[in-house]
Amino acid sequence: MALEEHIGREGFVQGAQGKFAYKLMNDLFANYSNALRPVEDMDKAMNVTLQVTLSQIIDMDERNQILMAYLWIRQVWFDAYLRWNRDDYDGLDTIRIPSSYVWRPDIVLYNNADDQFTGSMETNVVIRYDGQIMWDSPAITKSSCKVDVSFFPFDGQQCRLTFGSWTYNGNQIDILNHLDTGDLTDFVENVEWEILGMPAKKNVITYGCCSEPYPDVTYTLILKRRASFYIFNLLLPCVMISFLAPLGFYLPADSGEKVSLGVTVLLALTVFQLLVAESMPPSENVPLIGKYYIATMTMITASTALTIFIMNIHHCGPEAKPVPRWAKKFILQYMSRIFFVYEVGESCKRPKKGPENGKKPVAQEMNGQAERRDNSAILRNCAEKIRSEKLEEAPDKDNLSKADAPGEWKESGKYPEKGGGGKESRYSECSKTHCVCHNERLLKNIEYMANCFREQKAAQKRTGEWKKVAKVMDRFFMWVFFIMVFFMSVLIMGKAL
Incomplete structure (x- = not known):
């Protein structure tokens, strides 16, 4: 109730x-x-x-x-x-x-x-x-x-x-x-x-x-702003792509992919730059990540241009001029050791040296005429030896028999014995004249081939030196751009902290 x-x-x-x-x-x-x-x-x-x-x-x-x-x-x-x-x-x-x-x-x-x-x-x-x-x-x-x-x-x-x-x-x-x-x-x-x-x-x-x-x-x-979303979706991909750009210098020049890598990285960064530009107001204040993109794209453009320049050095033909003396001393000697660039057979502990503690052979110090004269003399001596051997074998080939006394020949139905007439002396003179003329032509051909071989070897040496110069420059710019990318990444990450 x-x-x-x-x-x-x-x-x-x-x-x-x-x-x-x-x-x-x-x-x-x-x-x-x-x-x-x-x-x-x-x-x-x-x-x-x-x-x-x-x-x-x-x-x-x-x-x-x-x-x-x-x-x-x-x-x-x-x-x-x-x-x-x-x-x-x-x-x-x-x-x-x-x-x-x-x-x-x-x-x-x-x-x-x-x-x-x-x-x-x-x-x-x-x-x-x-x-x-x-x-x-x-x-x-x-x-x-x-x-x-x-x-x-x-x-x-x-x-x-x-x-x-x-x-x-x-x-x-x-x-x-x-x-x-x-x-x-x-x-x-x-x-x-x-x-x-x-x-x-x-x-x-x-x-x-x-x-x-x-x-x-x-x-x-x-x-x-909570920046985690933008760090994982815009910043980190850009940093990883940026570290690919210096690796283009590490690619072998004969692979044909050095320029393609730089252009591909540049296009990828352009896409990210457009994504940022679409969400930002069109003002004069460029965002920090936009500055990072522009700096990275500029660096990649410079690396691509340098790659083209280095590839021209690498692929220079036999008609290229010799490497300058300062380049040989500064690039091929000092920089190659700093950046660990060695040829086949070299190592960082035992670099390749020429005869006599790296000095040039005597033949390389002689001028072309002296070298050709020495080579001709050597070839003439060899030719005289060959001619004497042929003269000793000639009676066997012409069905001639040797006399019992040294230097005497017996005729087998065609020529009298030695001292019997003038035909034997004319035959000897004709044979000697024919052999000397034949050896002269042989000497010229051998000398021509030797000159071609020396020129080819010198061209190969020049080409190898220019290739090594290009390789040293590749390593140098690779480390330079790696350092640049690292400091730019640290700078923008420092802004985040």
Whole structure:
């Protein structure tokens, strides 16, 4: 019975309050107008307290410089014509009615960037017996924000939300901030941006159009970008691609892929550069990652040009000039040891040396005429020996027999014995003349072949020296560009830290 009596009493009380609420509504708005500012003295300013709660950051459009946020806006003011005595209405102290029934301050977002100019939702207001009106309304705002992408993706932004009355000046409505900062207790964490703070500041500004002051409350939203996404999707691929560029110098020149590698790396970086440019505003401030891309692309372009130059040195033909003396000393001797470039048969411990402790052979120091004269003398001696051997074998081939005495021949039906006539002496002279002429032609042919062999060997030596010069330059530029890529990567990573 007690429970039933309690429920019946509460239902009676609620029903009674509902009747008093309708009576209060009729009494309050019988002669009320929501068109005029509800103050008793029109010369006094009405105080409006503003409080903004940030619920969520929906989007940050860097290219169009627009911040889209979800806010809860609370406005509190006193209406001089909406007051009542609680005792006359059964202790009723608050009522909730649609906000369109009462006068509302025209507080708007000054830096609004919404093309539809949608305001707050039409929610109810809470009216207290002493005339205090509290209006809580959620709003999705699009505000203009000056975006500085100089240090993208390690940048931070400061976006301002300025609230003020559009038509009432400071002598009519004075805006006060409820707290020195925006409320972040109900903020939903954003995956891209981290909130560092939201300080609030009241400003009183006199615009050029009007002489009256206009107060406003500005909330500064301090944001810091979470760079993990951009590091793993834009920065690290660029760093890895950049380290491929110096390896083009390590490729053998005969492979034919040195220039192709440089061009491929350049095209890959161009694609990443376009991806960054599409999301950034077209301003004069080039983002940090864009500077890194441009520097890397410039380095790869220079490496490709140097590769073409080095390949021309590598593939120079036999008609190339000899390697200059300074290049032989500086590049082939010192730089080749520093960068561990050795020919076949050499090692870092026992470099290849020529005869007599690296000195040239005597034959290489002689001029061409002396060398040809010595070679001719050697060949003539060999030819005389060959001719004497042929003369000794000639009687056997011509069916001639040797005499018992040395130097004597017997004729077998064609020539008399030695000392018997002049034919034998003429035959000997003719044979000697024929052999000498034949050996002279042979000597010329052998000398010609020897000259060709020397020229070919000298050309091969020049070509080998130029190839070694190209290889040393390849190793030198490879380490130079490796160091450049490393320092650029460390620099941009240092900005991240």
